[in-house]
Amino acid sequence: MDDDAVPIFRMEAISKRYGGVHALDHADLVVRAGRVHAILGENGAGKSTLIKIMSGVVAPDEGRMLLDGQEVSFANPAAANAAGIVCIFQELSLIPDLSVADNIVISNPPTRFGMIDRKAQQAIAMAALERAGGGDIHPMELVKDLPLSRRQIVEIAKALARKPRVLILDEATSALTAADVETVFGVLKRLRSEGIALLYISHRMHEIAELADDCTVFRNGRKIATYPAGSKSDDEVVELMIGREYSSVFPPKQDNVDRVAAPVLEARNLSWMQRLNGISLTARAGEVVGLGGLDGQGQRELLLALFGVLRGVSGEVLIDGKPRNISGPRAAKAADIGMALIPEDRKTEGLMLPMSVRDNLSFAAMRQISRGGIVDRKAESAAIDRMMKLLAIKAANPAIPVGALSGGNQQKVVIAKWLMVEPRIILLNDPTRGIDVGTKQEIYALLRQLAAEGAAIILYSTDYDELIGCCDRVLVLYDGAVKRELAGAEITEHALIASALNIDHRESVA
């Protein structure tokens, strides 16, 4: 690396305030061509504000940006794009009703006589898809008809079609399957060798270890450190991120499984539309059962099926050993079943963001805090206070909109909202995705505590460490079926990955 050369992009003392809060506080960043620069930090550390400023979505309050040594400012994303800075956002920026090709050329479609040249557009799109590892995607397919992981590939193709010099990837792999991640990494490494500067934001440490050349850690809107990748241990990095000792993330597993009574939840041979192919499972009181496997192998559908959201599920669900027909979330949360689902997407499925913390918390637990359809406000306040303390939800008061909280606190509200129902069976769909380390730790402790109090917990996680650290048993799903069940010491990263990839060499696991 020639440190003396003018970096392709430099930020100097950039600050941005929202209300009284410093989202960025005199932050610096140096981005060089032909290198992958990883940005690390907890949620709320200022990473997303940094990206938004770089890509012209928001304007900084103070500080300056230099492109090739020249001071620049961007009025909007289009201006940043024109300067060669292209961002792949965490929230997808694809337009659902347009075709893949329309989307790829959206910011600058090829024209002939003032009209869009569809043939040229098709050619550009195919080339970009090929480069992004999505050669199998038909350019005329509508984006809304594509699965999430394919959309992410289209998003990358769209960015490449704009001929970026600096490419920003914000959690770009969070929706991808493992196979797609491999493809994308191949693409990114090639781009690096072509001299493009890549800015890579991810919560996944092993991805950063594989890809990054330089790392910068942000905390509370400030740049804490920049260092060459690989020069610090994981523990050291996490310490930089959270600013305190990083010790024993996972609470000890205590065995308080009730093996005498009938399992609280049992499913037999659940099948649904080729996405679930005969899944059976049991969960006993006091037990944390993990769901593993690659993303998209039926885990989400399994949880929705148990919760009664899916129609036309065949098979049997037994509660306390008795067959039950759960017709929907309303039936599932009733006292005699006592089931709760922490859904996948807290922003659209878990919370009403503009509504207050209080209204969100009490929303599912109306039966507990009302009589005859009339809300008992005293009981409501008491329950909310209890929950906010139990989960240590950081909100100035329960009347502020939940959308104003940090991601981690929002997720706590989702969990607290369901704990208010006093569930016996808790289904969690990747509850720590995109959440900072500190909050994760709190959630792990809470799960163990709930299990100790007698709840049966089913936890789906895309993070193998989490399954290893939290679960008593793990069911690894592959193509809608349980590929392998791991218990106790069998739950190792190797075993999880091997069975997830369906390359099960049982002897090597033992």
Next chain:
Amino acid sequence: MTTDKLNTNPAPRPNWTSRIDLPVATAFGCIILLLLIGSLYSPNFLSPEYLLQQLKVGAFLGVIATGMMLVILLGQIDLSVPWAVTLGAMMASAATAYGPMGEVLAIPFGVLCGVLMGLVNGIGVAYLRIPSMIVTLAVNAVAQGLMVAYTGGFAPVDSASPAMRYLAAGTILGIPNAVIVWAITGILAVFLLGRTTFGRAIYGIGNKEAAAYLSGVPTQRVVMIAFALCGGLAAFGGVLLVGYAGKAAQSMGDAYLLPAIAAVVLGGTSILGGRGNYLGTIAGVILITLLQSILSVMQIAEFGRQIIYGGVIIVMLLLYGREKSGR
């Protein structure tokens, strides 16, 4: 765990009066401004008689706007209000013609017809997932068709029952009964929205229906009931109007659709749903009523009234009806 500076001061639960927000305050400000402008023209504008009279005239709109508000809070719209009003008016006066029993049942019957009409809307929106703008448009056309066919295209001959006249035109201790009826409707609405699980469900669905469903709220039932309530309240407004005017008329409901929507929106309820309170709707109703009254007192020609009416609403919306900026 980090438990520093947490909930040491749980804020008191704000009650509905302290939730007065900018739109509601602005709406009341506009009301005072209108009264001042009116009083420059004629001192009568500040007299209690005039104000009571305005409240009475506004009561009909107030009852209708209450139903509209429920639907708008869900993020939906009810364009079938015109013929729900007319349906209620015509059916109640039709029932009156059937002897003493008919007279007794006239009001409930009129309201019931509106509820049924609202139920059709609600089933279409909640269970068939048809956009409310379309369903209610179609149901409005169907109701219009039914009423036109029923009356043969002429003004109906039946007239209001004494009970209807009393509710709409009578007074208790000098207070018009219509105002009392509106006040009772309003109190019930405030209670429904603020204190019941049904009200919470309405706000939740208006914000994010998927999240409300996953929380175990029977979203479809709530939506259906809200539309039925809206239809019933519109029909009840029609019943009151017939009591006020004596007879139903073909197009009596047409004049209430746009004012009802405008009143709700000027009162700060988001047309996208999920946000708004009843105090704002009260302000919106009074605002619209005063505006109409002043324009007619000033004897401005119809065209001028239309232009000023539209213009004033645009200006007021620009003052505070704006969405938050994206950037």
Next chain:
Amino acid sequence: MNGLRYRFAEQRGMLLALAIFVLMFALYVANHPAGFTPNVVQTAANKGVLLALVAVAQTFVVLTAGIDLSVGMIFILANCLASYLLVGTPIGVALGVGGVLLTGLACGALNGLLVIYGRLQPIVITIATGAVFFGIALWIRPYPGSAAGFSSDLADALTGKVFGIIPASLLFLVVLVLVVWVPFRRSVIGRAVYAVGSSEPAAYMSGVPVMRAKFTAYMLSGLFAAMGGLFMTFFTYSGEASLANGNTYTLSSIAAVVLGGVSLFGGRGSAIGAIFGALAFRAIGDLLFVFDFDPLWQPLFQGVVLLLAVSLGAARLFQVRNRLDLFS
């Protein structure tokens, strides 16, 4: 590869509207006492084109995920204005036509500016601007009628027949589609309109000119609504500031747009679909006449058909296996 499949999917809404229209019109003609004659077709076309123009106006705004409840009032305003301006020599008439169309553009521009810079919800703001437009219409034409020197030459030409067979109004509509809609659909700004309607945040993030797209959509909407009003004048030789007519055209335009497969959520559908939707809606209304029903039943019949048509869309609900998909 099978690009054809995607093309077909794109046109499905339009094809359905076409099918409904052909069916309804066939029923209408088959039972019409005069049968399938140029005169019957001409009358039907003239009435259909009126609504079709307003439906196209509505389409532009609906594509941006907005709604224009003032199209009927712009239509009425243009009608009243045209009854004054279409006077004298051909040049005078041409100037008059220009004036009417410019007024329509101005009305659309006002709506657009209020929606974009006022950041107001279209459904609310167009109700208010509609009141203003209607007020102006009432001002210039308090009583139905037309100016003294009203020239009917252009009117007769555009509502008559070409070669004695083809209704001129229909031809005019086809030309409009070819010179306005088709280029619009294939232009960069046209795509921007679709993008904005489908997902405004995504469009903004992608550098799509969001404001320009919306503004264009509202302007074109005003222009087409004014063209509808112009045709109304050609048809009746007079202007009338009728509130009921304005409301009817606004509501019918929404019905036509929905029948024509344009999504009220924006980003999907075409003006061609809306035109067939409008023609179908008109044919449905006219069916009653040929079956000798009392005209009193027409509103009921139209309402029931509309209700049934939109309920058909509910059939897809039975295929939904994941209840969460119901809410998207």
